[in-house]
Amino acid sequence: MATILIAALSPVGHIAPLLAVAADLVRRGDEVTVMTGPAHVAAIVAVGARPHPLPPQADFDERPFDSAQRAAASGVSGMSEAITRLFLWPMPHQAAEIDAALAATRYDAIIADHGFFGVLALLLGSRRDAPPVLFYTPTPPTLSSRDIAPIGLGLPPGHSAMRRMYYRGLTVASQKILLRGAQRAANRFLAELGARPLPVPLLDCGILADRLIVPTVPEFEYPRTDLPDNVRFVGVVRPHPPHRFAAPRWWSKLDTGRPVVHVTQGTVDNKDLSRLIEPAITALADADVTVVVSTGGRAVTDVAVPIPANTFVAEYIPHDRLLPKVDVLITNGGYGAVQQALATGVPVIVAGSTEDKPEVAARVAWSGAGINLKTGTPNPDQVRAAVTRIRTDGRYLTHARRLEVAFARRDGIAEIAALVDEVIDEHHAATR
Template sequence: MSGFLFVVPPLVGHVNPTLGVAAELVRRGHRVAWAGPPRIVGPLVGREARVFPCAGRAPDDPGMARPPTLRGAAALKYLWERYLGPLAEEMAPGVLRAVEEFRPDVLVVDQQAVAGALVAERLGLPWATSASTSGEFTSLVGLPKVEAWIADFVDDLRKRIGDPHGTGDPRRSDRLVLVFSAEELIGAAEPLGEQVRCVGPSIVPRPYDGHFPWEWLDRGRPTVLITLGTANTGSGTRFLTECAAMVRDRSDRLQAVLVDPSGSVPGDDALLVRPSVPQLPLLERCAAVVCHGGHNTTCEALWHGLPLVVAPIRDDQPAIAAQVARAGVGVRVRFGRVTAEQLGAVLDAVLHEPGYRAAARRMARSLRAAGGPAAAATHLEELVVAASVEGSRPPGTSPPRLTAGQGGAHA
């Protein structure tokens, strides 16, 4: 029996892919715990899970919202300076305490919870990356100045909370990177790296506290899911309004479920508006998805063989949208400018032109063949064995305790 500590940020889309992996590890008899901000992480992982609390504000906390006009490199710089960097410093003491108490064999670290990687490097513990988006593998290609800026920023973080002499990239373990996608979708021009394992999306039941009116769905009409994910609440009113108008223009031949946490878009007989939805079971009843190009939504839709209309906003979303277009599984539109008429034309195309659905079904086979949580759990078990062979500690035994002076962040 080995111990696995999942280090995750307070971001729903980054926690969800790990749930199935953790459940599979527990099923195999391993110890599993979590380190992250409990307000977000706790409800997602369940009451029976062990969560070691870390400080860290969620992006929806007051003062954390990014200006909606930020795009490209400016948005990425803002993300690191105003959110990911401070989050790492806030989480580091909690991660250290979790390691001391739980004594894991391996840390499984989300690519945006870089405190986990820096702490693991500092303590000499093996760690794997949980890549909740594949966008980072392609989005910075051809942008060496941006990549260099991020590397310098990370080096400064390392001096404060990690090993000042370390050289690894905390966004990508050199031992194991679990990517919840398929190589066929990523379509990288260069090899992803020998430590990268594409395992497909983690499709397991997730908690849903709300009531969903399943009886509203008319099985005689195609259903379209319209969603901007969990982190774009404040920037989507115009786009969702155009989507609603597009649906009303087609109310005689389709229906849509539109996710609008703000409640600003009214529903009608053809449009069900909800603040949240049970996404996985809903996708089983859908014919297509209109979304922002979020990694989880995109891969989950494709796992179900559904073609997409993607309107990327920022961060990794343009890279994911490019993957969708290149694979022929959907159409990309401009989030800030697309009209109801234009949305209708591309939605009609993905619904009725057979090429899109055929490509989406082929991609579904690739994503399912990647193995999902079971494959990810096997790769993590193999990492434990490999690390134990390289060191002197057999699998399942406790790592050495922290020595004096290792219990907090560097001054």
């Protein structure tokens, strides 16, 4: 039996897969503490883990940097501002919570959401009894590489020496200029916490952990000749399914043989439904498809366009129940939702322009399993044309099914448990 601390930010895309990991570790007999926002206390208790609620200042807080601001900022520079305001500002408070947890309990390992930067103070501090750390990334890997463009630009991998040289120049520019502010902020916080400065660019901090867990398959990630040794692809990590699912009255309409299109803006960047949900509803109003819209927790009445007869709207529908009935997913590019869709063999249309969304969209297009609309605010004509292409060109479904087979070979949650055992054994061997 091991004692495990899981530390994650509270947005669903960050905490939901790690709650599933917590449930699995508890089932096998481990003692698990989950450090995240207080809104998830009931869910943590339900899976048999112990909650460690974060104070507000240590958690993800998008209020000072709302959806409109994130949409206005694009590329690497926009991502730098988002990293600083959304992820670095909580860092000192997260480090304090980790210190308090370690003072109260001897943990054998820590699994940290890659956006939980407070753990960097532990990795770069002088604490000799620090347990091994596994980073879990809820986004495409941010690691720099000589083979690909810097994260944030949404560019496909380079296939020529000239293109790779160009990408290396972009990487240097992004690290030395565009991300300089975020790097300095991180080092300032680390100094205040008594830790060493980052020995690598901030977005390469995953290599500092004992393992960097990537919840996808290699077939969906760009090939790299310089992938760090600590990176492990584990396949999809599905969120813990709800104990009860009350199917809506229209649920049987999804089994009539008519193609089903699912539309979602995720659970974070969904304050402005006119960015994707409303154009998609308008685009498909007269199409011979059934449209299922999830508002990601927003009230159904917040949808400001007429709801046509072929469209059903709900605040939330668990993907493990819905995706097996879906033929096309239209999304703003949440990494977890895209992985779940492809693991079910569902082609994807991505309209995303904030944070990691352009990178997810670019990988969807590169894999052949979907379409990158290259905008976060498509018009109805763009959405309608993309759905028509997906439905009439069988290559998208073929590539989605190819990825489904690759995902079927992996058990993400079981592989994470094995990695936990692996780093604990290595740590014990090194400290004997």
